[in-house]
Every structure is written in structure tokens, then in C-alpha cells.
Amino acid sequence: MAKNNPTTPLLRVQDLSFRYVETPRWAVDGVSLDVEEGTITVLAGQSGCGKSTLLRCMNGLIPHMYPGEYTGSVALDGSPVGSTRMGDLAQRVGLLFQNPENQIFMFSVERDIAFGLENLGLPRAEIRERVDEAMRLLGIEPLALRAPHELSDGQKQRVALAGVIAMRPRLIILDEPTSLLDPQTASELVSLVSSLRSRLGITFVIVEHRLELLTPIADKIVVMDRGRKVMEGTPSQVLTDPAARGHGIAVPPVSMLYADLRRDGVALPRVPATPRDLADEVNAL
Amino acid sequence: MAIELFALSLAASTLLTIGLVLLSILAIATLARSVRRIGKTMAFSLVFAAFIFAVNLVFGLGVQRSIDYALRFLAIISSTSLFFVTTSPDELEQIMKWMRVPRDVVFAFVTAVRFIPVVMLDAFQIMDAQKSRGLELERGSPLTRIRNTVPVLIPLVVNSVIRSGELAEAMESRGYGSTPHPTSLYGMRLRWYDRVVLVVSLAVFALALYIYHFQSFPLL
Amino acid sequence: MTFVHQNGVTALSDVSLSIEKDELVGIVGENGAGKTTLVKHINGLLKPRKGTVRVDGSDTRDVSTARLARSVGIAFQNPDHQLFSDSVESEITFALKNFGFEPSLIQKRLDWALGFFGLEEYRKSSPLILSGGEKKRLTLASILAWDPEVVVLDEPTVGQDAIQKEKLAEIVRMLHAAGKTIILVSHDVEFLWTLQPRLLVMKRGRVVGDGPCAEVMHDRPLLEGARVCQPQLVQLYDELAARPARPFLDVSEARAWIARDGEGTMRTRKGGS
Numbered sequence: 001m002a003k004n005n006p007t008t009p010l011l012r013v014q015d016l017s018f019r020y021v022e023t024p025r026w027a028v029d030g031v032s033l034d035v036e037e038g039t040i041t042v043l044a045g046q047s048g049c050g051k052s053t054l055l056r057c058m059n060g061l062i063p064h065m066y067p068g069e070y071t072g073s074v075a076l077d078g079s080p081v082g083s084t085r086m087g088d089l090a091q092r093v094g095l096l097f098q099n100p101e102n103q104i105f106m107f108s109v110e111r112d113i114a115f116g117l118e119n120l121g122l123p124r125a126e127i128r129e130r131v132d133e134a135m136r137l138l139g140i141e142p143l144a145l146r147a148p149h150e151l152s153d154g155q156k157q158r159v160a161l162a163g164v165i166a167m168r169p170r171l172i173i174l175d176e177p178t179s180l181l182d183p184q185t186a187s188e189l190v191s192l193v194s195s196l197r198s199r200l201g202i203t204f205v206i207v208e209h210r211l212e213l214l215t216p217i218a219d220k221i222v223v224m225d226r227g228r229k230v231m232e233g234t235p236s237q238v239l240t241d242p243a244a245r246g247h248g249i250a251v252p253p254v255s256m257l258y259a260d261l262r263r264d265g266v267a268l269p270r271v272p273a274t275p276r277d278l279a280d281e282v283n284a285l
Numbered sequence: 286m287a288i289e290l291f292a293l294s295l296a297a298s299t300l301l302t303i304g305l306v307l308l309s310i311l312a313i314a315t316l317a318r319s320v321r322r323i324g325k326t327m328a329f330s331l332v333f334a335a336f337i338f339a340v341n342l343v344f345g346l347g348v349q350r351s352i353d354y355a356l357r358f359l360a361i362i363s364s365t366s367l368f369f370v371t372t373s374p375d376e377l378e379q380i381m382k383w384m385r386v387p388r389d390v391v392f393a394f395v396t397a398v399r400f401i402p403v404v405m406l407d408a409f410q411i412m413d414a415q416k417s418r419g420l421e422l423e424r425g426s427p428l429t430r431i432r433n434t435v436p437v438l439i440p441l442v443v444n445s446v447i448r449s450g451e452l453a454e455a456m457e458s459r460g461y462g463s464t465p466h467p468t469s470l471y472g473m474r475l476r477w478y479d480r481v482v483l484v485v486s487l488a489v490f491a492l493a494l495y496i497y498h499f500q501s502f503p504l505l
Numbered sequence: 506m507t508f509v510h511q512n513g514v515t516a517l518s519d520v521s522l523s524i525e526k527d528e529l530v531g532i533v534g535e536n537g538a539g540k541t542t543l544v545k546h547i548n549g550l551l552k553p554r555k556g557t558v559r560v561d562g563s564d565t566r567d568v569s570t571a572r573l574a575r576s577v578g579i580a581f582q583n584p585d586h587q588l589f590s591d592s593v594e595s596e597i598t599f600a601l602k603n604f605g606f607e608p609s610l611i612q613k614r615l616d617w618a619l620g621f622f623g624l625e626e627y628r629k630s631s632p633l634i635l636s637g638g639e640k641k642r643l644t645l646a647s648i649l650a651w652d653p654e655v656v657v658l659d660e661p662t663v664g665q666d667a668i669q670k671e672k673l674a675e676i677v678r679m680l681h682a683a684g685k686t687i688i689l690v691s692h693d694v695e696f697l698w699t700l701q702p703r704l705l706v707m708k709r710g711r712v713v714g715d716g717p718c719a720e721v722m723h724d725r726p727l728l729e730g731a732r733v734c735q736p737q738l739v740q741l742y743d744e745l746a747a748r749p750a751r752p753f754l755d756v757s758e759a760r761a762w763i764a765r766d767g768e769g770t771m772r773t774r775k776g777g778s
Contacts, residue, residue: 045666046666046667046668046669047636047637047638047665047666047669048636056454059458060458061454061457061458064457065453065454065457085463086457086458086460086462086463087460087462087463087464088463089460090458090459090460090463091460094458094459095454095455095458097451097454097455099451101403102448102451102452102455103451103452103455104399105392105395105396105399105452105455105456106395106399107373107374107375107395107398107399108375110470111375111470111471114469114470115459116459116460117468117470118467118468118469118470119459119460119461119462119463119464119467120460120463120464120467121463121464121466121467121468122468123468124468124469124470124472127468127470128470131470147399147402148399149402149403149406152536152537153536163459164459167459167460176664179663179664180663180664181536182535182536182692182732183692183694183733183734184535184732184733184734185535185536187734209664209665209666209667212695212737245667248666248667248668249666249667250666250667250670251667252737253695253736253737253738253741253756253759254737254741256756257741257756257759257760257763260756260757260760261760261763261764264760264764265764266763266764274740275737275738275740275741275744276740276744278741279740279741279743279744279745280744282745282746282763283744283745283746283747407586410581410583410586411586411587413545413550413581413586414579414581414586414587415587416550416570416571416574417548417550417570417574417577417578417579417581418574418587418599418600418603418647418648419571419574419575419600419603419604419651420571420603421569421571421603423569424569435589436589436599439589440585440586440587440588440589443585443588443589443633444585444586447585
């Protein structure tokens with residue numbers, strides 16, 4: 001994945017405000033955000049804060065599919081999302097939805113992965129090649145001819161992700177990808193995301209409630225509340241800030257503990273990402 | 286593949302009593318593997334066939350005619366089910382595309398079939414939830430039982446609507462509709478034995494029609 | 506109160522356990538381990554192939570689900586599988602009518618449910634316009650309206666944010682304090698940890714762990730075998746060199762312990778770390 005001009009972020013959201021038709025409330029209210037290439041950004045906030053809406057602004061569903069009042073701009077690689085066709089956008093940014101079931105259309109796994117490519121009118125040989133590549137990357141080759149209803153939820157998410165990866169986007173957005181998965185499967189998906197970032201340099205923006213799963217791999221956390229961006233920083237900064245709880249996000253116990261200890265005067269050298277980190281630091285005291 | 290089309294078209298236009306029975310048997314025999322499933326459909330439609338027979342008899346159409354009608358019905362049903370049993374959804378899709386059915390319609394069909402097991406599962410889960418609230422689905426007068434399906438049907442429909450919305454988002458996000466002529470991973474392949482079967486079955490079909498047309502059999 | 510002993514073919518094998526009145530029970534295990542299957546036996550949605558399930562003395566095979574549901578309320582994971590009425594009001598009274606409650610009692614229960622769950626403003630609205638969190642509340646409201654003695658919640662925290670989860674935990678505590686038997690099926694180990702129920706661990710259709718929350722969550726090999734995660738505080742506890750007799754129940758306990766110990770150690774350490 002060739003890197004862009006290093007000073008321009010891959011995704012730039014500038015003063016974005018959006019409200020759906022006939023809705024008085026602004027779903028997204030004056031949000032500005034830069035997403036650098038190759039990073040993993042987590043978008044957090046309580047229900048109704050606008051994170052899902054913001055995601056849809058990032059991949060073009062807003063404004064192409066959902067009309068409404070739209071001010072400000074979202075630029076992907078310099079080009080505004082509003083004036084780029086969905087077909088082009090689909091090759092630059094992919095969106096993985098929450099429900100694994102409702103994003104797989106076809107009878108067989110490999111057919112579904114090919115779906116986006118077929119839509120682009122690519123020649124058959126190239127489709128074949130990309131489908132095989134995507135299946136390899138996600139470790140689902142044995143599932144190629146299976147029907148979706150035979151698969152587990154974790155497998156379905158992988159298939160859906162393969163379908164997105166086959167389009168070779170530089171940015172992939174995930175909308176609460178783990179909420180319907182059990183914790184083990186969820187953490188496997190998270191590892192997968194992390195390895196895709198390291199191997200292919202794909203940039204990720206993830207909306208998630210289960211922050212403890214993502215703190216080890218996230219570069220940045222952005223918190224939204226009632227349509228506005230209220231906090232932004234590294235996981236260490238955001239999760240140990242006492243204001244975080246006030247915005248309704250689920251601060252992992254370990255981060256809360258670190259912040260509390262710091263207030264008590266027990267200064268641990270580094271902000272722990274996992275319980276083991278914290279234990280190691282305490283043991284070393 | 287060709288066989289199924291053949292069987293279907295035959296059944297629809299068949300009028301010969303004997304021909305009917307013969308062809309049904311022929312069709313089934315060709316696909317020995319699906320005999321059980323076809324058998325089930327046949328057994329099921331036998332009830333209706335018997336009903337048709339009885340009604341015709343009562344209305345004074347004579348025994349032979351009544352048998353004709355009943356058997357024809359049987360054949361139509363069996364060959365239709367034969368068609369669907371032996372043709373995979375992928376092949377159906379290819380056929381529809383070959384018949385120049387609009388892309389959106391084909392897609393809607395494919396998606397609908399893909400979600401059949403999902404909708405069925407939803408239905409069971411909904412029934413579980415409503416039974417747990419005291420909804421009685423097994424007892425009561427026919428009218429009550431019909432009324433009691435409302436709390437199951439409405440969530441089913443609502444879920445389907447929600448599902449369509451989510452699917453639409455996913456489709457858009459993967460560039461659906463960006464070209465008027467999408468390509469395809471699979472193509473329809475007609476191998477040599479497919480061609481042979483096609484030719485042979487068309488020949489038989491033509492022969493049957495000829496016989497029917499030019500020999501006046503006592504029929505319909 | 507509930508005595509379960511069954512031997513199903515694929516989903517459950519050789520499960521024997523009894524749940525007393527007033528117990529707070531949590532069930533954990535990966536997807537497909539049989540948690541929901543187990544729980545569906547309690548209100549008779551499923552009948553055991555072998556063995557018996559007794560609720561309050563009666564065998565579930567002798568009673569229909571519609572009747573068992575009067576004392577066992579199950580709130581399933583997906584509210585969209587349940588909501589169907591024109592109004593929130595009729596959604597809540599649906600079950601009450603099914604169970605043959607008297608109109609005056611129905612009115613009382615309806616008012617109570619709307620108030621308790623903060624849904625009064627939506628009384629006449631259609632359930633379909635509510636947000637995800639509100640729908641979940643409505644599902645709970647419509648089940649608690651008929652005041653079952655046993656309340657089963659199947660994955661109540663899925664898709665809920667932190668504030669909603671706290672409220673839910675409060676509700677569970679209140680119901681438990683009011684004398685109800687509560688069974689929680691959940692992946693959310695942090696949520697369960699704050700409630701400290703009796704914990705059942707399921708794996709491939711069997712119950713492989715059964716005991717007080719603190720004990721069971723401490724057993725790492727057991728949990729790993731069942732693909733269940735340990736709560737963060739328990740993981741921390743396990744890794745600490747110096748630690749109290751039992752795992753920390755919440756962040757403030759952990760804080761108190763570490764600050765005290767930390768300070769003690771820091772004070773004696775010369776040269777800093």
C-alpha cells in the first residue's frame with residue numbers, strides 16, 4: 001500500500017454536521033477529525049452519540065444513501081466523499097457492519113466475497129485472484145463453498161471482512177463488529193484486525209463499546225457525546241481521564257484503577273493496557 | 286440442467302393420459318438420487334390429485350377424464366418440484382441471467398433464497414419469545430389460532446424490513462449498481478454431455494408433440 | 506425450586522442441578538455451549554429427552570409453556586423478536602391478558618412497569634420507534650409486569666452502553682432483593698462480576714463449573730477450557746505477587762489494597778524503581 005503525501009491524513013473530517021431529514025437534532029455536530037494512514041482509531045461513546053452516523057459519513061452512505069442536511073466536509077485522500085461515486089468509494093473505504101448475517105448475500109462464501117468485485121465489472125480472472133487472496137488473508141479457504149447459514153458468527157464476520165478486503169480499500173471502518181460475538185471470538189477478530197494493519201498497512205476506524213479489547217492495539221480513541229467530539233487522544237490519555245466516565249463510555253477496570261492509584265500518589269511508570277501489565281508494574285514497585 | 290427445463294415444459298403442455306404417467310416416471314428415473322424427495326412431494330400432491338379426481342367424478346365427467354386430470358396435476362407438480370430439487374440456486378441464477386431477467390430481480394431472488402434458513406430460524410425464536418409470554422400456539426379454535434399467529438408474523442415482517450435496510454447499506458457499501466453490466470465469478474458451462482442430453486431430450490419432446498398432434502388419441 | 510436433570514442428544518448432556526428460590530445465578534460459556542438451551546427447559550419451551558425438569562414441584566412435561574411462563578419469565582436477547590403491538594401499553598399488557606389477569610390488576614401492573622422502567626412518556630407510542638436500549642427496557646418491562654417468581658435474562662447486556670449496563674445491574678439487584686430467583690445468561694464477565702452470582706460454567710452441553718462467582722472466576726484452567734474470559738480484576742489478582750485472601754470485588758478494593766501495599770513497599774525501597 002503506497003503511502004500518501006505524509007502530511008495529508010488519509011481521512012480528514014472537517015467541521016462536519018449532519019442531520020437526517022425531518023429531524024431537529026443534529027446527529028453529528030461540528031466534528032473535526034484526522035485519521036492518519038496505518039493507524040487504528042477507536043470511536044466510542046454512549047448510545048445515540050452519533051458514532052454510527054459519523055461512520056456512514058466516512059464511507060459515503062451519507063450523503064449518497066441517506067439524504068439530509070450536510071455541512072462541512074469529509075475528504076478521503078484529498079477528495080470529498082460527497083462528490084465521489086459510491087463505486088469509487090467502495091474501492092477506497094470498506095464498512096463492516098454489526099450483524100454478520102445481514103451483510104452476506106450469496107449462497108456460497110466465495111460468491112459473496114466476489115460480490116463487490118462483480119459490481120465493479122472486473123474481469124473474471126481478476127475476481128478469482130482477489131477472492132482467493134482475501135480468503136487466504138482471513139484464513140477461511142476451507143469455507144469457500146459453504147453456505148452462510150452453516151457458519152458460526154465469528155466465521156461470518158470473517159467472510160464479510162474478506163468481502164471488504166477483496167475490494168482492496170485503504171481504510172476499513174467497523175461498526176461494533178464484536179457486539180454479537182462471544183469474548184473469545186471477539187478477541188480473535190481484534191487480533192485479525194491488528195495483523196491486517198501490520199501486514200498490509202490498512203487503516204482502521206472501529207466503533208466499539210468493549211474498549212478493553214481494543215486498548216492494546218488502538219493508536220487513538222475518540223469519544224463522542226450527543227453528536228460532538230468531546231475527547232481525543234491515546235488510550236492512555238483518554239481512559240485515565242476522569243471525564244471519560246461522564247461521557248458514558250465503559251472504562252476498563254484496569255484503566256480506572258491506574259487513574260485512581262495515580263490520584264492516591266502511587267505513580268506507576270507506564271499506563272497499563274492489560275491486567276498483566278498493571279500487575280507487573282505493581283509487582284515491580 | 287437441460288433435463289429439468291425439459292421436464293418442466295413437458296409437464297405443462299402434456300395432455301395425453303398415458304404420456305403423462307410415462308413422462309413422470311421417466312423424469313424421476315433419470316434422477317434416481319432425488320427419488321425420495323420427489324416421492325414425498327408426489328405423496329403430498331396425491332391427496333390433491335385424489336380430490337381432483339373425486340370432484341371431477343362427481344360432476345359427471347367420467348372415470349377416464351377424471352383420472353386424466355388427476356394424473357396431469359400430479360405430473361405438473363412432480364416435474365416442477367423435480368426442476369427445483371435438481372437445480373441449485375446458483376444454476377437458477379445463471380438461467381435467469383441467460384433469460385435476460387433484470388439484474389435487480391435476479392439479485393432479489395438470490396437474496397431471498399439465501400435468507401430462507403435465516404427467516405425460519407427467526408420464526409422459531411419469535412415463537413419461543415411469544416410462547417414465553419403466554420401465547421398459546423397449540424390449542425384453541427381455528428379462529429383463535431389464526432389470530433394468535435399475529436404476534437409471530439408481525440415481528441417476522443418487521444425483522445425482514447430491518448434486514449432489508451441493513452442489506453441495502455451493505456450493498457451500497459460494496460458498490461452495487463456502479464456498473465450496468467456486472468461480471469461474474471462463475472459462468473454457465475455447457476459440457477458435451479449436457480449438449481447430448483439437451484439434443485436427445487428435445488428430440489423426444491418433439492416426438493411426443495408430434496404423436497399427440499397427429500394421432501388422434503381419445504383425450505381431453 | 507427448580508430442579509433440572511436432563512440428558513439431551515446433542516445440545517445438553519447429563520445436566521443435573523437445582524436452583525433454589527431467591528438465588529442469583531449466572532451462566533457463562535461460549536456460543537453453542539448450551540446456555541440458552543438449558544434455560545429454555547425451565548419454562549418448558551424445550552422438554553428433556555431423558556431425565557426431568559421440575560419447576561416448583563411440577564414436571565415441565567405435564568404443563569404447557571403458556572402456563573409455566575406464569576412463574577418463569579424469560580427475556581430473550583433480541584427485542585425485535587418480541588415487539589409487535591401498536592403501542593408500548595399493549596405490548597406490556599399482552600402477557601397479562603394471556604395469563605388472565607383482572608382488568609384492574611392489569612392497569613396497576615401496567616402503570617408500575619411504565620414507571621419503574623421509565624417508559625411513561627412512550628405509553629401510547631409504537632414500540633418500533635424506540636431506540637435499542639429502550640426496546641430492551643420495554644422487553645424487560647413487559648415480562649416483569651406479570652411478576653414471575655423466576656426471571657431469566659438471556660444476554661441482557663449485548664449492545665448496551667456503560668450507563669445502560671449500570672442501570673441493568675441495579676434492576677437485577679433490586680429484583681433479587683425483592684425475593685426473585687434470577688438467572689443471567691451472559692458473556693459479559695465484567696457485568697457478572699459486579700453482581701457476584703452463583704456461577705455455572707457450561708461447555709459443550711455440560712456444566713463444568715458451579716460455585717460462588719469469586720471461586721469459579723478464579724479457576725483459570727476451567728475458564729480457558731470453556732473459552733470464557735476472566736474479569737480484569739481477577740486477572741490482575743492472579744498476577745500480583747502480594748495479594749489478599751480473595752480477588753478484588755471492585756476497583757476501589759483493588760485501589761485500597763495496592764495503594765497500601767504499594768506505599769509500604771515504596772517507603773522501604775531506596776533509590777526508587
